[in-house]
Amino acid sequence: MRNMKWVLVLMLAVSASLAQAGDGAASKAITEAIHKLVPKADVQAIEPAPIAGFSSAVVDGNVVYVSNDGRYLMQGKLFDLKTRTDLGATVLAATRAKVLGTIPSAHELRFPAKEQKYSVTVFTDVDCPYCRHFHAQIAEYNKRGIGVNYVLFPLEGLHPQALRKAQSVWCAKDRNATYTSAMAGSDPGSLTCDNPIADNLALGQRMGVNYTPTVLAPDGTEIPPGTAQSPDQLAALLASIAAKGG
Numbered sequence: 001m002r003n004m005k006w007v008l009v010l011m012l013a014v015s016a017s018l019a020q021a022g023d024g025a026a027s028k029a030i031t032e033a034i035h036k037l038v039p040k041a042d043v044q045a046i047e048p049a050p051i052a053g054f055s056s057a058v059v060d061g062n063v064v065y066v067s068n069d070g071r072y073l074m075q076g077k078l079f080d081l082k083t084r085t086d087l088g089a090t091v092l093a094a095t096r097a098k099v100l101g102t103i104p105s106a107h108e109l110r111f112p113a114k115e116q117k118y119s120v121t122v123f124t125d126v127d128c129p130y131c132r133h134f135h136a137q138i139a140e141y142n143k144r145g146i147g148v149n150y151v152l153f154p155l156e157g158l159h160p161q162a163l164r165k166a167q168s169v170w171c172a173k174d175r176n177a178t179y180t181s182a183m184a185g186s187d188p189g190s191l192t193c194d195n196p197i198a199d200n201l202a203l204g205q206r207m208g209v210n211y212t213p214t215v216l217a218p219d220g221t222e223i224p225p226g227t228a229q230s231p232d233q234l235a236a237l238l239a240s241i242a243a244k245g246g
Helices: 004-018 023-037 087-100 129-136 138-143 162-171 175-183 197-206 231-243
Strands: 043-048 054-059 062-067 073-075 109-111 118-124 146-152 214-216
Touching (some): 062 087, 109 138, 118 129, 118 231, 129 138, 138 231, 146 197
Parallel strands (some): 118 146
Antiparallel strands (some): 043 054, 054 062, 062 073, 118 214
């Protein structure tokens, strides 16, 4: 799912497995085909797609569409032009919501609102400038009734010191205060202890998290970066999601 070669090989594997499969056997055949190719692939969901003759599959936090006869595989966004919605985002949000429900509160840095109406889960990197800008507004989010639950998610490929800093934040006596200082530019040092960061990285992979800050509503909806950075816009969007039952 991470490159075109992977997708092309997956397409051939699915095609071979489904050549003789009927619609009722499609889900099983798709799963078996993917696991034959990538034994450790996490096939998180398979369901009928909004296009007749196709199924949507969430694999390692990514959505693909496979024809039920196994001949075609499509990767990318599928839009409903009438409703102007990304249909794949809806499928992925449902999967993300399930994964979010498995994150122990003890593995998060929580900044609750005094009068909390909404909450978001934020995958964050101490050295990410956009994450720092987000946290600089934490008081404004809280004032609007938004509780923020941070998941430390260091992107070592971009920030070589991110893992060390994330570990040190987690191992500090006062994690929230140390995180706040680190987001203001202070180096948290090099503390070590048992920590959930490896689990966080694995969870992020299952949800297709590939940048920070990734901001998720409880229903798994991914908040657009611009909206997430505006306390007023974020509050309005969370209210809309809540009104729809999210």
